[in-house]
Structure formats: C-alpha cells, structure tokens
Amino acid sequence: MDESSLIDWVFAHDPFLVFALGFIIVHEITFVGGSLFLAAIDYFDLSPESKIQKGKHPDKETIGFWNCLGLLALNHLVFQPLMLPLTYKIAVLRGMKMNLPLPSVLEVITHVAACLFINEALFYWGHRALHHPLLYRRFHKIHHHFHVPVAFSAEYVHPVDNLITTAIPLAAGPLLLGSHMFTFWIITVIRLAEGLDGHSGHDFWWSPFRYFPFRPSAAVHDFHHSANSGNYGGLLLLWDWLCGTDAAYKKFLAKQKTN
Numbered sequence: 001m002d003e004s005s006l007i008d009w010v011f012a013h014d015p016f017l018v019f020a021l022g023f024i025i026v027h028e029i030t031f032v033g034g035s036l037f038l039a040a041i042d043y044f045d046l047s048p049e050s051k052i053q054k055g056k057h058p059d060k061e062t063i064g065f066w067n068c069l070g071l072l073a074l075n076h077l078v079f080q081p082l083m084l085p086l087t088y089k090i091a092v093l094r095g096m097k098m099n100l101p102l103p104s105v106l107e108v109i110t111h112v113a114a115c116l117f118i119n120e121a122l123f124y125w126g127h128r129a130l131h132h133p134l135l136y137r138r139f140h141k142i143h144h145h146f147h148v149p150v151a152f153s154a155e156y157v158h159p160v161d162n163l164i165t166t167a168i169p170l171a172a173g174p175l176l177l178g179s180h181m182f183t184f185w186i187i188t189v190i191r192l193a194e195g196l197d198g199h200s201g202h203d204f205w206w207s208p209f210r211y212f213p214f215r216p217s218a219a220v221h222d223f224h225h226s227a228n229s230g231n232y233g234g235l236l237l238l239w240d241w242l243c244g245t246d247a248a249y250k251k252f253l254a255k256q257k258t259n
C-alpha cells in the first residue's frame with residue numbers, strides 16, 4: 001500500500017479520528033511547545049531587555065500553581081475535546097476537505113487572510129462583551145488574575161470564555177469558507193502562537209507578530225492585563241482602532257513619552 005492509499009484508507013475508515021487527533025496534536029504542540037519555550041526564557045532570565053512590566057511577576061497567591069494547572073487541564077483535556085464532534089459535524093456539512101490533495105498556496109493564503117479577519121471581529125466583540133459587568137465577574141475575571149501575563153495564561157480562562165474568545169472565532173472562518181482542514185490547522189497555529197506571544201510578558205524584537213498590521217507589539221495585550229482598560233482586540237487590533245477602545249493605551253503611551 002503506497003502512502004496516498006494509506007491516507008485514503010485511514011480517512012475512509014475514521015475521518016473523525018483524523019480530524020480530532022490532527023487538531024489536538026496541532027493545538028497541543030503549539031500551546032505546550034510555545035509555553036515551555038517562553039517559560040524557559042522567563043525562568044532563566046534570558047531576555048531581560050524585552051520584559052514589558054520590568055521587575056514584576058504574576059501574583060502567585062491569587063493564582064496558585066495547582067489551580068492554574070487544573071484549569072488548563074480542564075480546558076485541554078475535557079472542554080476542547082468535547083467541542084470537536086460538533087465542529088466535525090459542521091465541517092462535514094460545510095464540505096470541509098480533509099484528504100489529499102492539499103489546497104493550492106493561493107487558496108491557503110486567501111483563506112488564512114479572510115479567516116484572520118473573521119477571527120478578529122468575533123474575538124474583539126466576544127472579548128468586549130465579556131468585559132460587561134454581567135459577564136465579567138462570572139466568566140472573564142479569572143483570566144485577568146494575571147496582571148502580569150505569562151505565555152500559558154493565554155488559555156487560563158473559564159470554559160465559557162474559551163468558547164467565546166477562542167473556539168468560535170477559530171472555527172468560524174474555516175467553517176464559513178469551507179476551507180481545507182490543512183488551512184484550519186495553519187490558522188490554529190497562527191492564532192495560538194499569537195496568543196502566547198501576546199501573553200508572554202515580553203516585546204521580543206524577533207516576534208513575527210510585530211509585523212502584522214495594527215498590532216505593533218505584545219505590549220498592547222499586556223496593557224489590557226496591567227490596566228484592564230480597552231485593547232480588546234487580538235491579532236490585528238483593527239476594531240480597537242475603529243471603535244476608539246485603544247484610547248487608554250494611547251494616553252498611557254503619550255504619558256510614557258513625556259516622562
């Protein structure tokens with residue numbers, strides 16, 4: 001049996017398993033690998049010059065190691081896998097291609113760009129809604145226990161928060177456009193890696209996300225944690241600019257310049 005017949009056989013016998021396992025592997029490699037890499041930089045103090053809130057650390061008493069690990073485990077081992085059957089059902093209904101051949105480079109680029117815009121709109125409005133007093137205390141406050149964010153705090157969120165700010169924005173674009181599963185994986189890697197970068201507590205010169213339009217540096221989401229005022233956007237910060245919810249951040253930057 002050659003390679004493509006083997007892939008065809010696997011898809012024919014259990015396409016859901018391929019969809020679910022593929023997503024879990026892509027997600028966990030990005031999240032665990034990225035978190036450990038960025039945690040090592042912090043632990044060994046390898047990049048003090050890029051630290052945004054210099055000399056500050058997360059409040060260990062409020063957060064707690066086991067509490068943190070427990071919530072991450074709940075999201076990764078229970079909540080996220082539970083959402084995969086429904087996502088798969090919608091993907092099948094939308095005609096998502098999951099087998100070879102892979103999509104063309106042009107299709108990948110256009111779908112990734114469109115999906116990131118869809119993701120950003122849903123993330124911004126979902127996140128902004130979670131800052132409404134009715135929802136904040138119940139679902140989003142826990143994420144803001146990190147006044148000084150670290151990479152893994154990107155997914156230190158209530159499961160409802162996880163659904164609103166991660167799962168729905170991530171899946172909506174590929175499902176709406178009927179993208180290939182491979183494109184869905186690429187979007188997942190970009191969005192998760194950006195989340196880790198935005199919560200790393202560092203403004204690395206080498207971060208590829210510095211070069212995305214409307215997202216000058218990780219300092220933007222870091223400010224959302226330190227000041228808890230505005231900057232609701234994720235990757236592109238387009239909506240903060242359009243809605244003026246970056247006003248507090250602009251004021252902060254202006255004050256820093258005069259000091």
Ligand SMILES: [Zn+2]
Pocket residue numbers: 127131140144224
């Ligand atoms: Zn928030």
Ligand SMILES: [Zn+2]
Pocket residue numbers: 143149153154199221225
């Ligand atoms: Zn955050």
